[in-house]
Amino acid sequence: MITIDARKCARDGLCVQACPVNLIRMDGGAVPEEIGGAADRCIRCGHCVAVCPTNALDNALTPAEDYRPVPEDRPDAEAMENLLVSRRSARAFRNKPIAREQLERLLEAARRAPTASNAQQLSWTMIRDPQRLDRVRELSIEWMSGNPARSHYVETARQGRDVILRNATALAVVHGPADYLWTAIDGTIALTYMELLAATMGLGTCWAGLVTAASAAIPDLLPALGVPAGNKVGGAIMLGHPRLKHLLVPPRNAARVTWL
Template sequence: MSLFTVSDACNGCGLCVAACPASLVRQAEPGARPEPLAGREAHCILCGHCVIACPTGAFVHELLPAKDFEPIDRKRLPEFDAVRHLLRSRRSCRTFDPTSVPREELLRLVEAVRHAPTGHNARQVGYVIVDGPARMDVARQGVLDWMEMEVAAKSARAAELHLGGAARAAAKGKDVIFRGAPHVAVVHAPDTGITPALDAAIAGAWLEIVAAAAGYGACWCGYLVFALDAHPPLGTLLGVPEGHKGYAALLLGRRAARPLAIPPRDMPPVTFF
């Protein structure tokens, strides 16, 4: 099977050739109709850039049906100032309304970030969402068990993260781990992937921004990420697939109180080469 076909509507512009990151689209000469590189079909990363680059709609990818492509409505795209304000107004939430968020809402957030970039377009990121008070208690106890092991071993990590104090606060009923959030989303990826940690971090960052846009609170959960890294049975307990690792974790829920202003932040250093 040929990887793609090109109809008579092709104008020979070569934009599909330039767009293919794997160089699988070839043009014998300027203006000629593009052809697939024979025998290299398996190298296609299914990004779809060849299709969306074609200005005449002549390019048809055999593995990416035209019906699955969604047109871009440029009238709905936010302007720079709106995106800038959203990013600046985002704040880590540490006081949550304990009420659970409906699953369909959580799935809506994840669906919104499924286009987050991944290395080599591998798209192997997945999510485990701890859902509701009982499951959050199980996850919380798993993190506490890890903390107690680190403290008992007098590890460098225990000293670095002040785990002894965190464990004591938790024993007194203060939720220093999940901050009262009704959910935590663990972003996982294959532990032998191309860029798994970076892929998960990007997906988590996108999820945080989407949650802010939808009116929900979010906060990165460092204790859970450290526990997942140091104590693999916790990942198994939470349902992280075998061969995958939880690289990022985000608390999610409704805010108990909304921020009313944007605190100041210094401009980071920028150099030009």
């Protein structure tokens, strides 16, 4: 799996330090080598290749042509903090679809989000078809109708307000194996990547928690969300061109922290 060009290798042991599952060893000043059975345990994270400053190491499971240089132009801490505090949920959207290229750009960012053991078990449905969105609304309302605690939503929906999708023009649904421990967490992180990038693109997002909750209770909702049998919803966000511009950053609770 791992090949090392002895002429280029600086014997600095960086690849040994980088491997999260300890598949590379280096004895003394020798060229590092992979341990037995490494190919079965490699999580394809690419760190061994990415940290080698002399380009000496190749990993057959993550081919060299699939790497690209780390971009130098990254937001500094202040720019990132400004993004984080100014991101808001959007609940009023213009009646204008998001261009497919923009949605593809969001998916490109989301697939870069970390996943447990780099397992990358997530799949996506990007729903834009108005009739399909209507069906999702309808089934989610059906779920809420059986729950007295949510009767106010049902009442508001009866008055013609879209309490489920807020008239968003797209719904991004992430899903993964139903019996997989990390489907919801990996999905949530990926959607968070998507949401933050969307904010920088002038798009509005809002977590569709009601749809996610309903999907676990209403069997018909899974096919409506394009989720195949055996998979569950890991999260969903509404997307669209926002109607409202937030001029202020609202207060939030101070962090409750225990320093030990």
